Amino acid sequence: MGKATTSKLLFQSSDWNFKTLSRAYDAIETIALDELGLDVYPNQLEIISSEQMLDAYSSVGMPLMYQHWSFGKRFVYEEHSYRKGHHGLAYELVINSNPCITYLMEENTMAMQTLVTAHAAFGHNHFFKNNYLFRQWTDASAILSYMEFAKKYIAKCEERHGTSAVEAVLDSAHALMDQGVFRYRRPPRLSSKKEQERARERLEYEEQTYSDLWRTLPRTTGRPNPEEAERDALERKKVLNLPEENLLYFLEKNSLTLEPWQRELLRIVRVIAQYFYPQRQTKVMNEGCATYVHYTIINRLFDQDKISEGALLEMLHSHSSVVFQPHFDDPRFSGLNPYALGFALMQEIERICNHPTSEDRDWFPQIAGSGQWRETLLDAWANHRDESFILQYLSPHLIRKFRLFLLTDQADEKYCEVASIHNERGYEAIRKALARSYDVGANQQDIQVVDVDLLGDRQLRLQHNIKNGILLEEKNRDATLRHIRHLWGYDVSLAGVDTETGDVRYECSTAQIGG
């Protein structure tokens, strides 16, 4: 009898081979699809060495990336801190593509490979395939071929125009990556290479044949009256689609000095920035989903006698260090751990659905006691991002468990004030503030193109909408403006306007700081 039970184990030793990997995968797949009801892209599991993992780190986690010195810098940095033991490497890395590529580290034990397969190949994979942000804003099936195109295209440009010329454009484009995403409308789909080719040809043709002489409207003579000037400005803005929040897009389409290949480089950087934008908005949910999935699966595997107690303990040890949340006064504290928060939120939903307290019934009347934890989770994973998810599902119980408190910090005061703590009066405020802190759009500096006079001095006017009085760091701001000037070709000015009062807090331009 004892023999029969041991033979059910997926693996015995900590060494892995492809046979055990595949057996474990099949067992996990059964649980994930049948019991959890996950829906995933086909999986491609790739075994890599630690050096390759560092490579992947430095090229922002893409399997294919163009060459740039900043990736070299990052690699050196990561390698250094890895060697020194400042941080270990991730056990896995997963790419939002179709098929979904998961990197497994060769150093992992078989138990870890099992955990990681459940985490990445099913947890993250399901999230990528089903979350609305990813569905609407990224093309999982096109990204790899696009990156291949980008890599080749940039290599070709380097050959033709010289490394330094390409580098100069990429440097400037990288500086604007945060301002290179569409936040409110869906970006156009990645087109196939043929279509891109056609679009580029059209662009080149338009450039060759464009002539300002063909403007048919006669120039106004004499003094322009203010009304007319305003109408002109409005007309102008309408033509250029201003204001525009996506600086890279604007420069790509309207820069006065860039050549077609340089525009294409801007486009590549912009596409990559856009591709990663959903990930930044769903950090907590994505990790929470994956962690919840692996936790559920390993427990089920143990229940089915498919893994040994030793293996389970090893996985749980790793699991608990991943979801460890140090307190704010702990030297290890570096912000809220998305794994910890996400995992707790998912478990909380399960608890509320199955074993609600009276408090839960007050706060979550729809789901409390419904018993439909699986459906609730799947729905939440599909239809929320961090901000809305926390706003919807952060329960008072969890606030108490994490002992969250809200601290307000006003620049001109000598002290910070504890605005709310984990009590009846504080729940709402904490939930709201936490949700807002995960709203990437609200937390990033809002900088837009507001005006440009193509026929006058050609100065590009940017406006920084200052929220809560938070200004820009000046040295970086000036350096970034110089990069914009480089791409635009003429002077660039930036005005900081307080969104509440409408006051202009500061103004600067590349003419003053020296382009």
Place this chain on the structure above:
Amino acid sequence: MPNFIDRRLNPKDKSLGNRRRFLKRAREELKRAIKEHVKTGRIADVDAGHKVPMPQRGANEPTFQSARGSGDRQYILPGNKEYAQGDRIDKPPAGGGTGSSAGTGRDEDDFQFLLSREEVLDLFFEDLELPDMIKLSLKEAVAFKPRRAGFATSGSPTNINVGRTMRNSYGRRIALQRPSRKAVEALAEEIARLEAERNPDTIQRKRIEALRQQLDGLERRRRRIPYVDPVDIRFNRFERQPLPNAKAVMFCLMDVSSSMGEREKDLAKRFFVLLHLFLKRRYDRIDIVFIRHTDEAGEVDEDTFFYSPQSGGTVVSTALEEMHRIIQERYPAKEWNIYAAQASDGDNISRDSERCASLLNGALMRLCQYYAYVEIIDERETEIFGSTDNGTSLWRAYRTVDGEWPNFQMTRIARPSDIYPVFRKLFARQPTLQFRS
């Protein structure tokens, strides 16, 4: 069943290109850092990997970032123990930023960047070279080096290219339909099988006959069409590629007499270590001759030169004579580029300095491509002598040589930190001197 791919065997160093780009970017900064290092550390340490601080200039990536200490912010923190609503917490003193980031205070400043030995040397010796490397008078006399240049139909048997030859032979055999061994054997087997039968009837006998004729034909055909024909044979072809004559020899002359104290010897050795490294790095086919002298000179090997102690009186001209002798013996000036570097404290036996000058003027300078004299002086003496012509007897004597020959350089070293600048000065890349005809 998922798709497993083992990527561990993929080519390594995928990010090497990125690293190279980064190095290029940070070149100036790194060069400065290495020089600082070498100035403070031991010179021989150049020949090793180095840690340098992460270059900041030229390698930062600006973006729009929020300024610290401005505006109103809210933080959600876990682990409340004692705070109640309305409590006030003093901010840490200005400059420390907001309190929440205090625990993670490891920024890029204390991050060291490890350069490999090759990279260090490359940066260190950038822009340096031996002046006038190729003898003007010998530019035409060139050496040859064989270089692969395709294939030929004739050549020596050692150069047969087997792959090519067999490929040709195979193609020819197919084209001429040379029967394969297998076909012949199959036929022979068939015949043997038929013959083995006891009572062959007429049909079978006829068949055997036909098969025999067929086999005969095949074998004749095989004999006529050889396996490897002379037409098939290809030889590797080599072309003689002319190489400019770059045979060079460097003479290192060092004074080790008792007037040279520990400090002077140390400085002189450091200078030669640097020179040695530089030559080894830049020129793979250079001879180095080490000569050290007291009141008599001798050629020694590298280890003795750098590490073995010796002392005695001082007769500088012995070293020059020794050098002259070696040149005559082994390095005819017609074929060799001859360089020399001499280090001394300038003390010499009376009237020998003049002899040195006349030796140089009379014979050696004509033979040498470049001659560098480095005088090791006391730190106090730098103030006294400054850059005047006044100085030791040897220095005064060499001034006359300096005036006459443009390929003669002399300079003084007082401190370890002088060595590198002086070295750079002596071996800076310069426009070719046109002085020999």
